[in-house]
Every structure is written in structure tokens, then in C-alpha cells.
Amino acid sequence: MDLGLTGKVVLITGGSRGIGLETAVAFALEGAKVAICARDEAQLKAAADHIRQTADIETLTIAADVTKPEDCIRAVNDTMQHYGQLDILVNNAGAAAARPFELIDDEQWASDLDLKLFGAIRFARAAVPHMRESGGGAIINVTTSWAKTPPASSMPSSVSRAAGQAMTKAMSHDLAKDQIRVNTVCIGTIRSAQLEARWKRESPELTWEQYARDPRHNIPLGRIGNTEEAAKVIVFMASDAASYVTGTSINIDGGSAPSL
Incomplete structure (x- = not known):
């Protein structure tokens, strides 16, 4: 199956390791041009070397912190300046944080929401005008299957990711007229x-x-599961093969979520 990704430009947050890095490799192997951003420059360099060795392409690396609005804008602008277009955004930045409710203070709630929800908002807000101008695009928000049916001691991540799922649905309605598809993949237990x-x-x-x-x-x-399995689903959802799919979620969890 031709996924229609040759020549497309994808920007991946949290792209220096784990699912983000594996997703960058998968896009590159499909012929896409890839930009990855993360906070650690050494990890970014190692990731770019891995992508070059695996997919034989050069990767744009951008040191950026998704909690800083100016970094998000700069990352999108750097991608546009380097490649001249932006077709796909994968909001993947974030790390698991799971504790009982009573052990989470205001600062921890705010930090988690800033990283996982507002980081995705900032990148999407910067990317959408470029996608609109080029006639469309795709945004994939990486969340978690916990967000649909949160178990005990799963906060603050389950709450931040639930907000990301609601945002995905709302954005899909707002941006459909611009042919910008917005979906979420809900990660379960994946090797990390x-x-x-x-x-x-x-x-x-x-x-x-x-x-x-x-x-x-x-x-x-x-x-x-492994990161390659998650990456393949993300790439499919962003590709032309999923051109009639928007405003939906897919669990990547081996069937462990108690909800669809």
C-alpha cells in the first residue's frame, strides 16, 4: 500500500527517543522529510544519527521545550524555513506521571498540563496556519488509553491526556473545513x-x-508492545491511506483498555 508520504514534511515533538524516535524512522522509511524536537541536544544528535543509519536521510533537529511558547513557534518556523512546508504534526512530548490523587499538589498538576496539553496546543496553533495555506494536513496527538477509563493512582497523566482527547475531537470539527485531520492514538503498555x-x-x-x-x-x-508497533499506527493515521479519518482515537494497548 502506498501511504502517500513521499515528500511530505513531518514535525515530531519528543522525537529524540522512544515512540517519537521510532515514529521518525517510520516516516523517513516511507519517504517523508522529518524534523524532530526535544530539549536535550545530545539526544537529538544521537537520534539524527540513528535515523540516518536506518533510513539514509538527514533529519532536522531542533532543541525546544514545549512548555515555552517561543520555543514552539521557533520549532515550527525552523521547519518551514528548512523544508518550505509542514504537512504533519505529531504531538508526542510527555512522560508518564501516575500517583494517587492526594499526593499531587498544584504545581505538579500545572506542570503536567503545561507539558502534555498546552505543549500540544502551542505546536498546533503555530502549525495550523501553514497547513491551511498549503491546502490541508494532519495532526496526531499522542495520548493514553488510561484517559478513557482512568484507573486508581493514574493522575495527573490520565487527566491531562483526557483533556488532549477532548481537544482532538473539538479541533477536528474546527479544522475539517481546512482539510486538516486531527486524531489521537492512545498508548497502552509499550516498551520504554x-x-x-x-x-x-x-x-x-x-x-x-x-x-x-x-x-x-x-x-x-x-x-x-514495542515502539515500532505504535509508530506504524501513527504513520498510518497521518497518511493519505487514512484520508477520511478525523476526530477519532485508536488504542495501541494490546486490548487492555476496557473501552473502545
Whole structure:
């Protein structure tokens, strides 16, 4: 299947590692031009080297903090200046934060919302005019399946991501007239640096494969997912193959969410 991504320009926040980096590789392998942003310049350089070795393309790297409005605007402007267009935005920046309600203070609530919700708002606000001018585009907001049916001790992430899902639906209505599609992918248990640290802390006697298939995770497909599986869904949702899909969400969680 031709995904229609050759020559398209994609900007990925949180693109230096994990799902963001794997998504950048997947887009590059489909012929897209890629820009990635993150706060750590050393990680950005390592990510660009990995993309070049894997997909044989050069990647635009932008050191930016999504909690700083000026950085968000600069990242979009740098992408436009370098490539001359912006077709796809993947709002992926953020890290899991899960604690019981009574242990979260105002500063932690504000910090999480600033990173995960307002970061996506800032980047979309900067990107939309360029997409509108070029006749359309796609925005993918990376959220979590927890946001639909939050379990205990899942805050503040589940609440910030729930707001991101509501924003996705509202934006899809506002921007449909401009042929800008807005969707969200809802991440479940996917291999990450945080999860690997938990594995080594809780079950150092197990190999990763054993840990990933441990029944305690309660995943219907029987294993923890990997970043490549998440990246493939993101790329599909942003591609021409999903040209009639907007305002929707897809769980990438091995069937573990109790809701659609």
C-alpha cells in the first residue's frame, strides 16, 4: 500500500527517543522529510544519527521545550524555513506521571498540563496556519488509553491526556473545513526507558521477553508492545491511506483498555 508520504514534511515533538524516535524512522522509511524536537541536544544528535543509519536521510533537529511558547513557534518556523512546508504534526512530548490523587499538589498538576496539553496546543496553533495555506494536513496527538477509563493512582497523566482527547475531537470539527485531520492514538503498555527501569527494579531475574509476557500485566494479547508497533499506527493515521479519518482515537494497548 502506498501511504502517500513521499515528500511530505513531518514535525515530531519528543522525537529524540522512544515512540517519537521510532515514529521518525517510520516516516523517513516511507519517504517523508522529518524534523524532530526535544530539549536535550545530545539526544537529538544521537537520534539524527540513528535515523540516518536506518533510513539514509538527514533529519532536522531542533532543541525546544514545549512548555515555552517561543520555543514552539521557533520549532515550527525552523521547519518551514528548512523544508518550505509542514504537512504533519505529531504531538508526542510527555512522560508518564501516575500517583494517587492526594499526593499531587498544584504545581505538579500545572506542570503536567503545561507539558502534555498546552505543549500540544502551542505546536498546533503555530502549525495550523501553514497547513491551511498549503491546502490541508494532519495532526496526531499522542495520548493514553488510561484517559478513557482512568484507573486508581493514574493522575495527573490520565487527566491531562483526557483533556488532549477532548481537544482532538473539538479541533477536528474546527479544522475539517481546512482539510486538516486531527486524531489521537492512545498508548497502552509499550516498551520504554521507564518500563525497562521498572523491569530491572522489580524482576531482574527475568529476561525482557519473559517480563514482557508476564501475566501480571493483564494484557489480552499476552505481551508488552514495542515502539515500532505504535509508530506504524501513527504513520498510518497521518497518511493519505487514512484520508477520511478525523476526530477519532485508536488504542495501541494490546486490548487492555476496557473501552473502545
